[in-house]
Amino acid sequence: MKAKPWRTYLFTILPTLLGGFLAGRLSGSGAGYDDLVKPPLSPPAWVFPLVWTVLYLLMAIGMAMAWNAEPARAKPARNSYLLQLAVNLLWPFFFFRWGMRGFAAAWLLLLIVLAVIMVLRFDALRTAAAALQLPYLVWLCFAMYLNLSVWLLNR
Numbered sequence: 001m002k003a004k005p006w007r008t009y010l011f012t013i014l015p016t017l018l019g020g021f022l023a024g025r026l027s028g029s030g031a032g033y034d035d036l037v038k039p040p041l042s043p044p045a046w047v048f049p050l051v052w053t054v055l056y057l058l059m060a061i062g063m064a065m066a067w068n069a070e071p072a073r074a075k076p077a078r079n080s081y082l083l084q085l086a087v088n089l090l091w092p093f094f095f096f097r098w099g100m101r102g103f104a105a106a107w108l109l110l111l112i113v114l115a116v117i118m119v120l121r122f123d124a125l126r127t128a129a130a131a132l133q134l135p136y137l138v139w140l141c142f143a144m145y146l147n148l149s150v151w152l153l154n155r
Helices: 005-027 047-069 075-097 101-125 127-131 134-153
Strands: none
Touching: 005 047, 005 075, 047 075, 047 101, 047 127, 047 134, 075 101, 101 127, 101 134
16 A cells, blocks of 8 residues: 555654754753854844744655655655754754854754755755755855854854
8 A cells, every 4th residue: 555645744744843843942042142242144043943944844845755756766865864854953952052163063064965965865856855955055054154153253
């Protein structure tokens, strides 16, 4: 019996959103953000949970689209998705919880590389799934600017 496509969306969206929520809560994400010296273009703290919610939704929808397009060939895309998501969910611990802002920037560079690999693997299955990740890649580059700037301005 073939799995129903909506289940794939359910099984990608819910864990991704839950993971993002838990990482934010457990890492103390945003704690002390207002006390940091920030670079130009820094959004207010309330913007981050909204943006990340949208990005996590787009990531999960893209994963479900890729999986549903070709389930037999989706394993590399799924593995890339899970690996970059795990790296993503660890970043706020380095930046906020442990104050390791320089290391967090290096970790973010790793995340950008893994996200690009994920996009390429999504594209091999379904171009629309890859296209949904473009805002994520743009945000990761902006996050790198913020991370590096905050690290340098607050040393």
